[in-house]
Amino acid sequence: MANRKPEKSKDQSRDHYFYRVYDVTCLIPKGRVSTYGAIADFLALGSARMVGWALNHCHSAEEHVPAHRVVNRLGELSGRLHFATPTLMEERLESEGVKVKDHKIVNMDDYFWHPRQLEEY
DNA sequence: GACCTGACGCCCC
């Protein structure tokens, strides 16, 4: 995981990066949320922007990626417009027990989950 | 090939 990927092909490393982002995203427990920065920090690859870029292509993934559990560091649903419908993201969050008010998660600190917590167990 | 933009976030004022 800490090992940097040798350069191989650019396409391969891109797909690999996609896979890593999807993988971490799928680790977010139901009813919890994480942030672009936390995922970028955990992967130690690219930047928070690249996480958003990767998630933007999650429709290419065969398996369902719970992209609705990824928000910006303020708890705002900045990616909601990229879902099938503008309200789908908050609908999914609400259905998991996460309160959303005005496109923003209420009590973000209570729901925030950092991938690093996985290793602390 | 330069320039802008983005599902971001830190630093500075």
Add this chain to the structure above:
DNA sequence: AGGGGCGCCAGGT
């Protein structure tokens, strides 16, 4: 304490 600037890396124009 709120707002703006800039770095980040890849794609689109």
